[in-house]
Amino acid sequence: MIKVRIPTPLRPLTKNQGEVSVAAASIEDLVNNLEAAYPGIKARLCDDKGELRRFVNIYVNEEDIRFLKGKDTALKTGDEVSIVPAIAGGSPWPA
Amino acid sequence: MSHAVTELVIPRPILDDMIAHARELAPHECCGLLAGTDRIVHRLYRIKNIVALEGAHYLSSFDAAKVAHLERLSPAERAEIAFVMDMQDFSTAKKDMRQRGLDLLVVYHSHPHDPARPSGTDIKIATDYEEIWPKINLAVPSYLLISLMNGEPEIQNYWIKSGQVSPAPFIIR
Numbered sequence: 001m002i003k004v005r006i007p008t009p010l011r012p013l014t015k016n017q018g019e020v021s022v023a024a025a026s027i028e029d030l031v032n033n034l035e036a037a038y039p040g041i042k043a044r045l046c047d048d049k050g051e052l053r054r055f056v057n058i059y060v061n062e063e064d065i066r067f068l069k070g071k072d073t074a075l076k077t078g079d080e081v082s083i084v085p086a087i088a089g090g091s092p093w094p095a
Numbered sequence: 096m097s098h099a100v101t102e103l104v105i106p107r108p109i110l111d112d113m114i115a116h117a118r119e120l121a122p123h124e125c126c127g128l129l130a131g132t133d134r135i136v137h138r139l140y141r142i143k144n145i146v147a148l149e150g151a152h153y154l155s156s157f158d159a160a161k162v163a164h165l166e167r168l169s170p171a172e173r174a175e176i177a178f179v180m181d182m183q184d185f186s187t188a189k190k191d192m193r194q195r196g197l198d199l200l201v202v203y204h205s206h207p208h209d210p211a212r213p214s215g216t217d218i219k220i221a222t223d224y225e226e227i228w229p230k231i232n233l234a235v236p237s238y239l240l241i242s243l244m245n246g247e248p249e250i251q252n253y254w255i256k257s258g259q260v261s262p263a264p265f266i267i268r
């Protein structure tokens with residue numbers, strides 16, 4: 001099983017769990033298995049072609065999967081996966 | 096002594112580059128990172144603001160009210176009141192910092208029409224992010240705001256911890 005850290009904006013989809021465990025041999029696997037357990041999560045992470053959206057990162061043991069093998073990155077038991085939302089902010093409400 | 100250790104040092108050329116970034120993107124918000132060692136900034140990384148990208152505001156920690164407000168705006172208008180960092184740019188910057196032995200010190204963004212103070216959204220998202228920094232092997236940065244609402248840019252730097260905002264003084268050298 002792989003431990004996956006879920007950020008605050010996605011927790012409404014994971015019954016408010018900040019960490020979930022899924023069986024997966026690759027990132028693609030992991031995203032599909034997350035989707036099976038928590039419908040709607042995949043669309044938040046990936047575009048129509050299955051590529052990681054630019055406003056989210058997936059880190060495997062602190063390395064961005066973009067610098068590994070993307071969705072083909074292999075996973076093994078004990079790996080820690082973190083889904084990291086974009087750093088964001090804004091101005092105060094306009095008057 | 097502790098004062099000298101904790102005060103951030105921003106070299107004038109880097110400060111000027113950051114102001115130029117804010118002015119180039121105005122009326123849209125700019126965003127970026129400052130990295131260095133021993134509280135001295137050595138490098139600036141401009142990060143693309145992708146708030147206008149489809150779906151970007153959903154995965155950021157904007158609250159429901161801010162999302163509802165953003166939805167009423169055109170993509171270009173969204174960038175006037177919010178930023179979402181391009182996380183591919185962010186990872187590239189993070190990797191560069193690691194290769195150069197630099198620490199992330201500051202997350203900066205501009206307020207084209209508002210004061211150099213963190214908004215409610217800024218505070219909420221920074222607070223949500225507190226638990227993320229250690230997971231990605233980075234120290235909690237300070238947050239620097241550049242206001243362009245008056246003629247001269249106003250720049251302020253803050254710590255945002257557990258929803259509390261406190262000044263993070265810096266000196267320009």
Ligand SMILES: [Zn+2]
Nearest residue numbers: 089090091217
């Ligand atoms: Zn702001």
